Amino acid sequence: MSTLTTPPVRKTGAPPRPGRRWAAPDRPVWEEPPGRAGLAGKAVVLAAACLAVLFPLWIVIVTSLSTKQTVNEAGGLVLVPQGITFIAYQELLSGGQVTRAALISVGVTLAGTAFSMTVSVLGAYGLSRSGSLGHRWMLMTLLATMFFGAGLIPTYLLVQTLGLTDTYLALILPSAVSVFNILVLRGFFMGISPELTDSARIDGAGDLRILWTIVLPLSRAVIAVITLFYAVGYWSAWFNASIYLSDQDMMPLQNIMIQLVQKQEPPVGMGQAIKTGRLSQLSVQMAVMVMALVPVAVLSPFVQKHFKKGMLTGAVKG
Structure with a gap:
């Protein structure tokens, strides 16, 4: 009699042989580890x-x-x-127009980012509670503003009617809230386990306490990313100042850089240094550009580790 023998079955998880790269039997070619x-x-x-x-x-x-x-x-x-x-930087930071513009940009960025984050976090938390008053209608209204805008002229007339022209509030309020950022925060807040908030509510905690002690500590990644979005937006903004401000002494750093690069106008107090040959107009322009880039370049590496987690989680859970 002849005995039937079955061929040995090669296990999928078997270790690779020495000197041979092991690949899963059904793995696509593009998922293979790259060669040299x-x-x-x-x-x-x-x-x-x-x-x-x-x-x-x-x-x-x-x-x-x-x-x-x-x-x-x-x-x-x-x-x-x-x-x-370093004479270009010394002249720019010697207390003239550029120094004042840099301080204005820093102040507007800090105050605007704090205000925008406060409004965005409160709005996103309210929209993430499905049983809140007017939840659906408020969400639909915010979504509509992403596709339909009033336009520049009505916005300017509104700012003028409110008496905000030639004030620093005109650099913050017209662009204070981004619906996209609110939706990202809302998606992240909705991904937090409801058992945590329900247990805190049973213990007598209100919405503000739940937001401060539970939701925000669990949302550090998305908070860091949205804060960076707002901060970069305020720091790089120049359009609002160009249409709402007429006082040259109130202009932020970006508008001064536009005057230097496009209009070839030296800052107040530096014209004589350029005329006497101590400074080159091009060196001054490049120095102002470096000053405008430094804050973003310094802050970005600290937020980069939170960027992927904050954006992807907020987008998927939303």
Whole structure:
């Protein structure tokens, strides 16, 4: 008699043989670990992307630190540093128009971000409670504002009627709330386990206490991301100041940078330094650009670790 033998079955989870890369039997080709050529290609692409971002920034920084002679010899933007000097930054920060504009931008950014985050968090928390008063109608109204706007002229007339022109409130209130940010916060708040809030409510906690002690500590990631969104928006804003402010002394830093780069107008107090040859107009322009970029470049790495978690969780749970 002949005995039937069954071929050995290879287990999916069996360890790979020495010297051979193990792959799951049904795994698509694009999910396979890349080889040496793939890793080298990724490294080249990432290096090229980093170079494309850092090269213009390097030129701006080097030009801002160059003397007028170096700028003239280079014919404009400087690539190789020669004769490094900080005179452009010293003149900008010596208490003139640029210093005042930088302080205005910092104040508007801090106050505007605090106000926007307060309104957005309270609104998002109220909309995340399905049983709150007028919940559905309020949500539909906010969604409608994302697709239909009043326009520039009605908005300007409203700001003028309220007496906000030539005030710093005109730089904050017209763009204080973003419906998109509220929806992201709402989606994150809805993802918090209702058992936590229900248990706190049984213990006698009100909505504000639940928001402060339970919801906000669990939402640090999305709070950090939305705070960065608002802060960058206020710091980079220039349009509101250009239409609502007529006093030159109230202009923020971005508007001063526009005057330098586009209109070629030197800041108040620096015209004589440029005329006498101590400073190059181009070095001053690049120095102001560096000053405008520094706060965002400093804050972004601290929020980057929360960015993926905050945005994806808020978007998926919403």
